[in-house]
Amino acid sequence: MQDKHMLMIPGPTPVPESVLLAMAKHPIGHRSGDFSNIIGELTENLKWLHQTQNDVLMLTVSGTGAMEAGIINFLSPGDRVLVGNNGKFGERWAKLGQAFGLQVEEITAEWGKPLNPEDFKAKLTADTAKTIKAVIITHSETSTGVLNDLATINKYVKDHGEALIIVDAVTSLGAVNVPIDEWGLDVVGSGSQKGYMIPPGLGFVSVSAKAWKAYETATLPKFYLDLKAYKKATDKNSSPFTPPVNLMYGLQASLKMMKAEGLESIFARHLRLTQATRAAVKALGLPLFAPDDAASPAITAVMPTGVDAEAIRSTMKKQFDIALAGGQDHLKGKIFRIGHLGFVSERDMLTAIAALEATLQTLGYEGANPGAGMAAAAKVLSV
Amino acid sequence: MQDKHMLMIPGPTPVPESVLLAMAKHPIGHRSGDFSNIIGELTENLKWLHQTQNDVLMLTVSGTGAMEAGIINFLSPGDRVLVGNNGKFGERWAKLGQAFGLQVEEITAEWGKPLNPEDFKAKLTADTAKTIKAVIITHSETSTGVLNDLATINKYVKDHGEALIIVDAVTSLGAVNVPIDEWGLDVVGSGSQKGYMIPPGLGFVSVSAKAWKAYETATLPKFYLDLKAYKKATDKNSSPFTPPVNLMYGLQASLKMMKAEGLESIFARHLRLTQATRAAVKALGLPLFAPDDAASPAITAVMPTGVDAEAIRSTMKKQFDIALAGGQDHLKGKIFRIGHLGFVSERDMLTAIAALEATLQTLGYEGANPGAGMAAAAKVLSV
Numbered sequence: 128m129q130d131k132h133m134l135m136i137p138g139p140t141p142v143p144e145s146v147l148l149a150m151a152k153h154p155i156g157h158r159s160g161d162f163s164n165i166i167g168e169l170t171e172n173l174k175w176l177h178q179t180q181n182d183v184l185m186l187t188v189s190g191t192g193a194m195e196a197g198i199i200n201f202l203s204p205g206d207r208v209l210v211g212n213n214g215k216f217g218e219r220w221a222k223l224g225q226a227f228g229l230q231v232e233e234i235t236a237e238w239g240k241p242l243n244p245e246d247f248k249a250k251l252t253a254d255t256a257k258t259i260k261a262v263i264i265t266h267s268e269t270s271t272g273v274l275n276d277l278a279t280i281n282k283y284v285k286d287h288g289e290a291l292i293i294v295d296a297v298t299s300l301g302a303v304n305v306p307i308d309e310w311g312l313d314v315v316g317s318g319s320q321k322g323y324m325i326p327p328g329l330g331f332v333s334v335s336a337k338a339w340k341a342y343e344t345a346t347l348p349k350f351y352l353d354l355k356a357y358k359k360a361t362d363k364n365s366s367p368f369t370p371p372v373n374l375m376y377g378l379q380a381s382l383k384m385m386k387a388e389g390l391e392s393i394f395a396r397h398l399r400l401t402q403a404t405r406a407a408v409k410a411l412g413l414p415l416f417a418p419d420d421a422a423s424p425a426i427t428a429v430m431p432t433g434v435d436a437e438a439i440r441s442t443m444k445k446q447f448d449i450a451l452a453g454g455q456d457h458l459k460g461k462i463f464r465i466g467h468l469g470f471v472s473e474r475d476m477l478t479a480i481a482a483l484e485a486t487l488q489t490l491g492y493e494g495a496n497p498g499a500g501m502a503a504a505a506k507v508l509s510v
Numbered sequence: 511m512q513d514k515h516m517l518m519i520p521g522p523t524p525v526p527e528s529v530l531l532a533m534a535k536h537p538i539g540h541r542s543g544d545f546s547n548i549i550g551e552l553t554e555n556l557k558w559l560h561q562t563q564n565d566v567l568m569l570t571v572s573g574t575g576a577m578e579a580g581i582i583n584f585l586s587p588g589d590r591v592l593v594g595n596n597g598k599f600g601e602r603w604a605k606l607g608q609a610f611g612l613q614v615e616e617i618t619a620e621w622g623k624p625l626n627p628e629d630f631k632a633k634l635t636a637d638t639a640k641t642i643k644a645v646i647i648t649h650s651e652t653s654t655g656v657l658n659d660l661a662t663i664n665k666y667v668k669d670h671g672e673a674l675i676i677v678d679a680v681t682s683l684g685a686v687n688v689p690i691d692e693w694g695l696d697v698v699g700s701g702s703q704k705g706y707m708i709p710p711g712l713g714f715v716s717v718s719a720k721a722w723k724a725y726e727t728a729t730l731p732k733f734y735l736d737l738k739a740y741k742k743a744t745d746k747n748s749s750p751f752t753p754p755v756n757l758m759y760g761l762q763a764s765l766k767m768m769k770a771e772g773l774e775s776i777f778a779r780h781l782r783l784t785q786a787t788r789a790a791v792k793a794l795g796l797p798l799f800a801p802d803d804a805a806s807p808a809i810t811a812v813m814p815t816g817v818d819a820e821a822i823r824s825t826m827k828k829q830f831d832i833a834l835a836g837g838q839d840h841l842k843g844k845i846f847r848i849g850h851l852g853f854v855s856e857r858d859m860l861t862a863i864a865a866l867e868a869t870l871q872t873l874g875y876e877g878a879n880p881g882a883g884m885a886a887a888a889k890v891l892s893v
Contacts, residue, residue, distance in 0.1 A: 139537040151534035154522035154709045187572045189752040195734040223733040326537045328711045328754030350606040351578040369572040371711030
């Protein structure tokens with residue numbers, strides 16, 4: 128049925144009607160006074176969302192572009208960096224660092240397991256010469272549904288004293304608490320098609336005073352991604368290059384919605400969705416890929432036994448027009464991922480679980496009693 | 511009056527209703543089969559628009575990001591490049607080249623005058639050692655309304671034989687003939703908020719086989735802007751990073767409109783708009799900033815005498831809600847610029863000229879007979 132598609136993937140996430148309609152307005156000149164007011168409003172609301180007084184800059188890029196800006200502006204060729212790698216995105220930041228000639232030391236964990244903060248502690252405490260310039264962490268690893276223990280790793284970075292902490296918060300910002308000022312996170316990158324509830328095309332980078340100090344001596348070449356140009360412009364409610372005007376109309380609408388809901392409520396909603404999903408999946412006898420104590424609030428990965436992951440995705444799509452994400456790289460065909468990030472309600476979550484149960488019946492799965500998933504989810508949501 | 515704003519600036523340009531509504535659709539997954547079909551359709555239609563069999567790649571960037579990708583992918587630190595600089599954008603590519611450690615030699619002309627192709631010929635013919643790796647040209651210099659003689663400069667680059675020709679076609683592509691394959695243009699960068707008739711946020715880069723050969727030995731660091739990653743993905747109707755799904759819905763609609771109008775008609779329309787505007791401005795006794803034989807088809811810059819440029823812009827905005835562009839840098843307050851690029855009809859052009867005449871009357875300008883501008887424009891459009 129046309130227009131009945133339902134997105135339960137970790138991005139693009141569903142977009143509210145008011146955002147879609149806001150984006151359908153005619154663009155205005157990005158150098159006009161009216162647009163300057165919009166940039167001012169967005170910047171103020173972004174600082175609220177980021178829980179920070181640091182600069183929060185908007186770039187016309189996807190999440191990877193935001194992270195690249197967050198890395199190359201503060202480092203020089205040969206700089207030693209620790210990169211946490213326990214999934215597709217951690218791996219990507221290691222590759223990116225190598226592409227820019229950084230001395231990348233990966234701290235790995237098996238895909239599906241969280242990074243061990245003690246591995247970082249060991250490297251950081253051994254570095255008495257303070258040669259480690261930055262630690263790059265993927266907070267919510269989208270490829271596996273693992274939430275890394277950013278708070279603890281950050282504590283060890285703070286004990287080190289010199290290294291910057293650079294965070295990929297692409298699927299954590301706006302879903303779980305990322306208190307930038309309280310924790311002292313130096314650089315935090317994110318993208319619009321996630322917790323922000325707008326389509327892809329806008330990237331965000333928050334930058335601390337300590338990171339700006341590092342900028343002064345950083346020598347990696349940059350122009351389009353030169354964050355100082357964005358800061359100078361943002362300080363005057365402007366942009367260095369043409370910004371994506373219509374996406375920013377959408378962002379105006381979505382940030383208003385987020386402020387109306389409130390940060391605590393947003394985080395609580397994502398937690399309930401996560402817990403309901405995990406309870407249902409467990410009750411259905413399907414193994415969760417990430418452990419309970421490292422569950423991403425954005426996405427739940429499932430590694431089914433006794434039933435094929437791709438058959439589940441395919442039936443969900445064909446029979447119920449619900450898009451789930453598959454596995455990436457070596458997990459292709461082995462896991463499926465349920466997104467519950469951004470504009471997702473408890474009703475949506477029940478719908479997805481109901482469809483998953485029906486799909487399992489269609490596929491002849493006999494690992495659980497019919498209705499067990501719904502009952503478990505409803506129990507979580509009834510509290 | 512709300513919603514009566516009229517854009518006559520060189521970007522963002524007006525966006526058709528069908529494009530705005532297309533962008534207001536719910537996003538779908540960018541890794542889905544349905545979206546893969548969209549990428550395939552867009553790529554085919556972009557090749558039509560670019561008049562090329564070369565790769566045409568889509569990036570989530572503004573025009574500057576597209577040009578940066580078009581430059582850094584094919585060059586190495588210390589490479590000698592000639593950069594044409596006769597305005598804000600030529601100047602920008604020189605700065606960009608310097609930021610990346612290229613040996614930039616600027617070939618300049620006064621702002622408002624076209625680059626002299628013979629200056630390029632002199633440098634290129636003297637370079638018997640073939641040390642010049644690329645020539646970077648802004649085709650339509652948006653800051654001044656000058657169209658540089660790309661065809662002749664390109665001929666000299668071809669005579670050189672080794673250097674790549676890298677073109678900023680941001681305000682020329684889709685407005686005037688840029689026959690990439692016929693001329694053998696190696697790299698051509700452009701942006702969505704111009705001739706493409708969609709909002710800002712998408713950049714385009716076309717890449718020739720010769721440029722790909724240069725890519726193999728180019729050592730400037732890159733990751734988000736690594737065009738080989740875009741090529742590999744595009745060859746499979748995919749994208750390396752999350753693309754701006756909703757802008758691409760808009761692009762589907764606008765490319766269909768462009769194909770229905772036809773390239774020849776699009777170029778003819780822009781030429782008529784340009785000629786009508788210039789005839790009207792002349793008849794009003796206002797000096798044109800660019801000469802007739804180097805007039806951009808996208809934008810007409812006017813350097814008024816006997817009346818203040820900013821007063822004209824301000825009255826046009828306040829009384830008629832028409833946005834004109836001002837001058838940049840040392841031209842601030844000295845020129846105003848009328849955009850006639852993209853989704854602009856002859857009716858729009860008459861409207862803008864009528865409002866300009868009325869504005870001049872409001873400001874007490876006595877340099878021309880009332881109605882002279884309209885008469886001149888109508889004469890051009892009656893042919």
